[in-house]
Each structure stands twice: as C-alpha cells, then as structure tokens.
Amino acid sequence: MTDTDHRERAAAAADRAWTVLLPSDRYEAERLVQHDTLELTGLETPLRPGAGDPVAVVVDGESPLLVALGRVEPPVGEEQDPDDPGSVDGELPLVVAYTRRVFDEPVPADGLPVAGVLTPLPADRWHALADRLGPPPPRRSWLVSLDLPIEAATPAEAVRLFWSYVRELGPRELPAYVSPSGDELSMQAFVLGAEANQDPEEDD
Incomplete structure (x- = not known):
C-alpha cells in the first residue's frame, strides 16, 4: 500500500469536503516545482477543515478549473490532542497533502461553489470531480x-x-x-x- 492509497481511502470515507482557491501566482509556483503538500496561511475565515477532509484545489478564471485533489493533514509537528479539539491554534497553516495533480491539464469545474480561499463542498461533489479525472496515467522514465x-x-x-x-x-x-x-x-x-x-x- 502506498501513502497515496491511504490518502485516497481516507478521502473516500469523509462526509465533508472543501474547495481551496489558488491565486494565479501560487498556481504558477506549484506548477514549477513538485511539492508533496500545499500550505496556506492567512485564512480569514472561521471555517476550518479537519484532518482527513478531502480537498479540491482550483484556480479561478471565467469558470473554476480543477488542478489537484488532496486531503487535509495536521501541520507538521502540531498533533491535535483528541481530548481537546481546540488545542491547535486556528492561525496555524492549512496543510493539504496532494493525492492527485493535474496542473498541466486543468479540468473544467463549472458550477463548483467557490466563495473565497476556502469553501465547504458537498462530499458527493468531491467524488464527482475525482471520477471526472479518471485513473492517473501510467508512470514512465x-x-x-x-x-x-x-x-x-x-x-x-x-x-x-x-x-x-x-x-x-x-x-x-x-x-x-x-x-x-x-x-x-x-x-x-x-x-x-x-x-x-x-x-x-x-x-x-
């Protein structure tokens, strides 16, 4: 089992999901260098995803474009106390571990709700987006x-x-x-x- 397999199963079992909107300059940076995670700071919203929640990463244009899927992970070195749900400060970065990237061939996501950097998304909509991507292409040297x-x-x-x-x-x-x-x-x-x-x- 790969780490990505685990992430995909965790996302499939979640009952809520989110969209994360990337500004154009951050999108270009993510395209240039491969990263395992996406870290976002300065989220001016009381909404906060929980660890394991699936995420659809989009860029905005005439209509949203899906560029990646992922799931929320605790910030590195910051494990949340299960007996104290508020033990992790809300100002810590939001960390999204990528499970699938389509930065070079974005997929149209017409009708996807996007209201700022972070927007709640029905879980069935996330699954529909994941199905639209189909299986990943085979890797080669x-x-x-x-x-x-x-x-x-x-x-x-x-x-x-x-x-x-x-x-x-x-x-x-x-x-x-x-x-x-x-x-x-x-x-x-x-x-x-x-x-x-x-x-x-x-x-x-």
Missing part, C-alpha cells in the same frame, strides 16, 4: 537535463558556478530538456513548466 556553457578555471569552479546559476535563475528562466528514456530524438525544452521552442530560426 524520463531523461531531464540542463546544459549551461560556463567559463571557469577548473572543473570544480565550473560546477559551483553551475549551481549558482541554477539557484539564481531557476525554472522561470532556464530551459530544461526532457525526453522519454530510449527516445532522445523526441527531446523537448520546457520553461515555466510548459514546452518552449529554443530554435530561433523557427521563430522567423
């Missing part, structure tokens, strides 16, 4: 590379400069090259989490 021409006096200095550039520029500026293992001829460049043409002649 990929080759991902990042090539930077660097001038340096020694190989060790070149490596240090490489990591400095990677940390400074990051995925917003540096193209990463990805191809399925064994099919390097189909290599594609990605910037900002999306395919990007790196051939200037094709832009003409």
Whole structure:
C-alpha cells in the first residue's frame, strides 16, 4: 500500500469536503516545482477543515478549473490532542497533502461553489470531480537535463558556478530538456513548466 492509497481511502470515507482557491501566482509556483503538500496561511475565515477532509484545489478564471485533489493533514509537528479539539491554534497553516495533480491539464469545474480561499463542498461533489479525472496515467522514465556553457578555471569552479546559476535563475528562466528514456530524438525544452521552442530560426 502506498501513502497515496491511504490518502485516497481516507478521502473516500469523509462526509465533508472543501474547495481551496489558488491565486494565479501560487498556481504558477506549484506548477514549477513538485511539492508533496500545499500550505496556506492567512485564512480569514472561521471555517476550518479537519484532518482527513478531502480537498479540491482550483484556480479561478471565467469558470473554476480543477488542478489537484488532496486531503487535509495536521501541520507538521502540531498533533491535535483528541481530548481537546481546540488545542491547535486556528492561525496555524492549512496543510493539504496532494493525492492527485493535474496542473498541466486543468479540468473544467463549472458550477463548483467557490466563495473565497476556502469553501465547504458537498462530499458527493468531491467524488464527482475525482471520477471526472479518471485513473492517473501510467508512470514512465524520463531523461531531464540542463546544459549551461560556463567559463571557469577548473572543473570544480565550473560546477559551483553551475549551481549558482541554477539557484539564481531557476525554472522561470532556464530551459530544461526532457525526453522519454530510449527516445532522445523526441527531446523537448520546457520553461515555466510548459514546452518552449529554443530554435530561433523557427521563430522567423
């Protein structure tokens, strides 16, 4: 059994659910770097999900778009006392553990109730959204590379400069090259989490 299997079963057994609305800049950040959890602070609402509650993560546009599913977890290092339901301060971050991500291919969620960052959602609506996603695609091996021409006096200095550039520029500026293992001829460049043409002649 995987950790994700456990999360899915816990979500299926819950009798309430929630929608979490991501601002556009946070959505872009979640697309760029893989995270196991989503942490939200500054929730100006008395409503508070409980641990194990399923969550639908959406971004707003002309209509809501579903980008992930998850379930609420206690903040790291903050275990709630079962004999004192109010023992965890309400200002602690809301922690959502991802169970399914569709950041690159959001799913329309027309009619989904969204009233601020956090909105109660009938459990049957959450299940309907999960069914709409269908089974996750099979995982496969990929080759991902990042090539930077660097001038340096020694190989060790070149490596240090490489990591400095990677940390400074990051995925917003540096193209990463990805191809399925064994099919390097189909290599594609990605910037900002999306395919990007790196051939200037094709832009003409």
